Amino acid sequence: MQPSDKALVPFVSVDNMMQLVHHIGVERVITEIAAQIESDFKRWESFDKTPRIPAHSPHGVIELMPTSDGEAYGFKYVNGHPKNTSEGLQTVTAFGLLADVYTGYPTLLTEMTILTALRTAATSALVGSYLAPKGATTMAMIGNGAQSEFQCLAFKAMCGIDTVRLYDIDANATAKCAANLQGKGLTVVPCKTAEEAIEGAQIITTCTADKKYATILTDNMVGPGVHINAIGGDCPGKTELHSDILLRSEIFVEYPEQTRIEGEIQALDDDHPVTEMWQVMTGQAKGRTDDRQITLFDSVGFAIEDFSALRYIKTAIEGTEFFEPLDMLADPDDPRDLYGMLMRAK
Numbered sequence: 001m002q003p004s005d006k007a008l009v010p011f012v013s014v015d016n017m018m019q020l021v022h023h024i025g026v027e028r029v030i031t032e033i034a035a036q037i038e039s040d041f042k043r044w045e046s047f048d049k050t051p052r053i054p055a056h057s058p059h060g061v062i063e064l065m066p067t068s069d070g071e072a073y074g075f076k077y078v079n080g081h082p083k084n085t086s087e088g089l090q091t092v093t094a095f096g097l098l099a100d101v102y103t104g105y106p107t108l109l110t111e112m113t114i115l116t117a118l119r120t121a122a123t124s125a126l127v128g129s130y131l132a133p134k135g136a137t138t139m140a141m142i143g144n145g146a147q148s149e150f151q152c153l154a155f156k157a158m159c160g161i162d163t164v165r166l167y168d169i170d171a172n173a174t175a176k177c178a179a180n181l182q183g184k185g186l187t188v189v190p191c192k193t194a195e196e197a198i199e200g201a202q203i204i205t206t207c208t209a210d211k212k213y214a215t216i217l218t219d220n221m222v223g224p225g226v227h228i229n230a231i232g233g234d235c236p237g238k239t240e241l242h243s244d245i246l247l248r249s250e251i252f253v254e255y256p257e258q259t260r261i262e263g264e265i266q267a268l269d270d271d272h273p274v275t276e277m278w279q280v281m282t283g284q285a286k287g288r289t290d291d292r293q294i295t296l297f298d299s300v301g302f303a304i305e306d307f308s309a310l311r312y313i314k315t316a317i318e319g320t321e322f323f324e325p326l327d328m329l330a331d332p333d334d335p336r337d338l339y340g341m342l343m344r345a346k
């Protein structure tokens with residue numbers, strides 16, 4: 001029996017995601033996802049919001065990230081296992097689903113490992129476009145793993161960065177990142193220490209992975225006027241910045257209820273003031289107010305960003321061959337005759 005079209009769910013495999021991104025162009029995809037995120041952040045109040053649901057283990061974390069705007073529902077399954085790279089596996093992998101709230105039927109199933117890197121970079125650069133000092137040209141990129149090239153290209157495309165200064169405790173990671181960024185219109189400077197990487201940088205991105213309270217930046221390394229894009233501290237017990245930096249910074253977050261559990265600010269009192277990025281985007285709160293201010297985006301990754309990315313992909317694949325129809329919903333001719341359908345399939 002052939003399922004009807006309404007029961008077939010478009011599935012975007014890793015291979016199709018890669019072809020789609022090549023078809024559109026990496027920087028254009030990042031910029032377009034950022035536009036979708038910005039428009040969804042501007043209607044923040046129309047979303048169901050909840051901190052993501054984690055399952056922690058000594059090995060890492062597995063999380064579900066759901067949200068809905070009342071018309072569509074989306075969730076992402078994502079893991080975070082810093083020890084994985086030593087076993088030849090990714091630290092972060094993900095897949096996600098979009099569904100129609102009216103019928104409850106899924107409307108898209110997709111890989112989200114690549115999509116997460118794209119949406120994280122899109123979110124970082126979108127926030128950077130609001131908070132980074134005007135005329136910024138140089139970014140320090142500390143942690144040169146899977147996310148790093150996406151971050152560099154996003155800041156080039158959206159914030160006018162022309163130079164990236166790379167540092168990783170693993171020199172092979174820096175060499176990989178530098179090689180991947182060749183010919184992409186960026187001046188790439190591999191560095192031997194984090195201190196060297198931040199020299200002359202107006203934007204500092206930290207994107208390391210370690211399941212501990214790490215100190216990637218100490219207080220004396222951060223001068224006035226910089227924007228810090230802190231990506232890697234995104235779990236209880238997993239942070240990147242010395243708390244003195246937080247006390248000198250204006251802190252911007254996605255969703256405080258989640259960031260206070262997972263972000264850099266887990267080191268601060270629960271009532272330490274933070275500004276929500278959606279309010280900056282809607283003009284209800286101020287972003288950077290002077291040239292000497294240190295702005296800190298305490299990024300953990302929020303479900304609405306994945307929802308935006310899922311909706312972007314759903315539209316982007318329409319009329320293309322970059323997906324397969326997946327027979328994942330039972331579709332009996334008589335909706336109540338599920339058993340009959342099973343028996344007739346014998």
Ligand code: NAD
Nearest residue numbers: 091120143145146147168169173207208209232299300301
């Ligand atoms: P990855 O494992 O591929 O890369 C991490 C890199 O950090 C590695 O190359 C490692 O050598 C380096 N590193 C570890 N400790 C370091 C240190 N002290 N100094 C310099 N470099 C160091 O991981 P990834 O996929 O690139 O992700 C990086 C981090 O970002 C992870 O912690 C992940 O959980 C987080 N992340 C956050 C978001 C978000 O939305 N905020 C999204 C995706 C990933």
